[in-house]
Amino acid sequence: MSVMTAHASEGREAGSAMIGPGGWIGILGGGQLGRMTALAAARLGLRCHIYTPEAEGPAGQVASRVTVAPYEDLDALARWADSVDVITFEFENVPAASLASLAGRRPLRPGPRALEIAQDRISEKSFFADLGIPTAPWVPVHGADDLRHGLAHLGGPALLKTARLGYDGKGQLRLDPTSDPEDAWRSLGQVPAVLEGLVSFSREVSVIVARGLDGAVACFDPTENVHRNGILHTSTVPAALSEDEAEAACRVAIRAAQALDLVGLLAVEMFLTMDGQIIANEMAPRPHNSGHWTMDACHTDQFEQLVRAVCGLPLGDPGRFRPLRMLNLIGDDVLDWVSHLARPGARLHLYGKHESRPGRKMGHVNFPPTP
Numbered sequence: 001m002s003v004m005t006a007h008a009s010e011g012r013e014a015g016s017a018m019i020g021p022g023g024w025i026g027i028l029g030g031g032q033l034g035r036m037t038a039l040a041a042a043r044l045g046l047r048c049h050i051y052t053p054e055a056e057g058p059a060g061q062v063a064s065r066v067t068v069a070p071y072e073d074l075d076a077l078a079r080w081a082d083s084v085d086v087i088t089f090e091f092e093n094v095p096a097a098s099l100a101s102l103a104g105r106r107p108l109r110p111g112p113r114a115l116e117i118a119q120d121r122i123s124e125k126s127f128f129a130d131l132g133i134p135t136a137p138w139v140p141v142h143g144a145d146d147l148r149h150g151l152a153h154l155g156g157p158a159l160l161k162t163a164r165l166g167y168d169g170k171g172q173l174r175l176d177p178t179s180d181p182e183d184a185w186r187s188l189g190q191v192p193a194v195l196e197g198l199v200s201f202s203r204e205v206s207v208i209v210a211r212g213l214d215g216a217v218a219c220f221d222p223t224e225n226v227h228r229n230g231i232l233h234t235s236t237v238p239a240a241l242s243e244d245e246a247e248a249a250c251r252v253a254i255r256a257a258q259a260l261d262l263v264g265l266l267a268v269e270m271f272l273t274m275d276g277q278i279i280a281n282e283m284a285p286r287p288h289n290s291g292h293w294t295m296d297a298c299h300t301d302q303f304e305q306l307v308r309a310v311c312g313l314p315l316g317d318p319g320r321f322r323p324l325r326m327l328n329l330i331g332d333d334v335l336d337w338v339s340h341l342a343r344p345g346a347r348l349h350l351y352g353k354h355e356s357r358p359g360r361k362m363g364h365v366n367f368p369p370t371p
């Protein structure tokens, strides 16, 4: 049930600001999301200039230009910005000063507001609350006292998550009402956090929506996600959701993208509760691991959709033409790459990382799910 709607918004003309073949996209970040975006851009005759602190990274290997410099180097950032037509991001944790130095030089898509909200769980959860989008019960935590009150208030098992820089389950502690708040606050590193009630969900799903410069939105089918050790393990489409549940999930993602006035992609992770309610967990204003299945099952995949959106081009058809499962290849999983090549109907995507480490995303494989 992918959705596509077109509507002109705020008098912006879709055609007026198109970046076409030969144009330059600046991507801040040099990982696999940048790599797959650069490959999609190349297919449309566009070129990418990657900005990354890491020489020889996944994105730089396949891009037309690479600047290797720290994210805090404002001079290097300015030179990079001047060399491109539009700037996008493959992660949301862009330092605030760097973001401020880029704003005004070139269009930033998504804009600073989406990045700022998504890089802080407190503002992210407040954003959902302001939109009337339900989440797990939560409280902001700025010290052991907040934590003590929060544990009493939630009254059951809870997760303490750092407000910033958490990913793949890192920066999280599982607590219960008997946990010692002082200990937990210290173990987390005494940084701002959220404490949220543990949701007993029946399924975990996510929706990725693209929003164009003209306000058109195109939503991919909801995908069902399974995590292992806090890291995404598989994403499967179609998700086992009723039509109403799938629609509710898409509505949440579209509403959030519109409220952010976002141009680009927004991925929203959600839980389906035992009583059939869709609640939001977190969001990311960029391509998302749980959207890698779109590369081999959709008329337009998430990376091409991002390229189209940030370049002011018409969004593509997000429709899905087959059921699919994506399996992440984490750490030494990648050593089996040859066996995935032999799998009927499968497509293997490797990220060009030279060294496999535990928990490191090395590639993924998309294949038809067996019932």
Ligand SMILES: Nc1ncnc2c1ncn2[C@@H]1O[C@H](COP(=O)(O)OP(=O)(O)O)[C@@H](O)[C@H]1O
Residues within 6 Å of the ligand: 136, 159, 166, 167, 168, 169, 170, 196, 197, 198, 199, 200, 204, 227, 230, 269, 281, 282
């Ligand atoms: N409130 C919660 N209740 C139950 N499980 C949760 C909750 N929050 C997170 N999880 C589980 O932990 C995973 C990682 O948490 P998440 O908030 O998505 O952080 P990360 O930024 O590390 O992805 C989720 O995908 C989900 O499986």
Ligand SMILES: [Mg+2]
Residues within 6 Å of the ligand: 168, 269, 282
């Ligand atoms: Mg997550």
